[in-house]
Amino acid sequence: MTTMTPEDAIKAASSLARDIADGGLSPSDLERQAVAECRELFGTVAGPGDPLWELHRDIACQVLALDGVPSDELAEWLAVARQRAGEPVAAVVSLPLPKPDEAPVTAPEPETPASEADSPEHGGAPATGADPAPAVPSSPRPDRYDPLAGWQPGNTRRNR
Missing domain, CATH: 1.20.5 (Single alpha-helices involved in coiled-coils or other helix-helix interfaces)
Structure with missing residues (x-):
């Protein structure tokens, strides 16, 4: 040389x-x-034994952070990973995304108590103005990191 x-x-x-x-x-x-x-x-990604494996993983994380893989494809890969791990694979339900010119779908407002038995004075739910803080669902696996903990869904941040 x-x-x-x-x-x-x-x-x-x-x-x-x-x-x-x-x-x-x-x-x-x-x-x-x-x-x-x-x-x-x-x-070519060969796997964990490849000397470039860490670089492949770093780049994959950057691609995911920039929404480089569509969510339906991510759901498919998640199902494949769970199947490889021996976990039961549930059917994926895809929700329709609003089109750019449509208003986002919002959750309905809570209703006021329908009867006196439902009122707070009788042990029912509190009135609309006095709702307690919503309960945060706990992770099914508290020993694992939950990347979506605290994430609030909103409009897309992608440029169209």
Whole structure:
């Protein structure tokens, strides 16, 4: 193996600049070549024994954080992971998402007590204005991290 000297690097950069200036090489050609090289070096995920495994995981987390995988596909992969782990796989119920021009669906307002037996004075639920704080559902597995704890669903943050 030969060692590249500073003169070799300068000659290579000059040759590249000359090819671009002459129109023999375009920036899109360079980009295509860079993508092909990256795919060859990094594009195959072999698993935990792969030296690039941690980098693959870091990039996967970044893709998920940027909504790079649709929620229905994520649900499918979750079902696959649970099946591999031997957990029972429940049917996934997908909820329709509102279209961008539609108003979001909101939960109905709680009703006032229908009879005197339902009133707070008789041991029933308190009146509408005096609702206690809603109970936060506990995680089915308290020993595990719940990434959705405290998350309030809202409008999408994706640019459309």
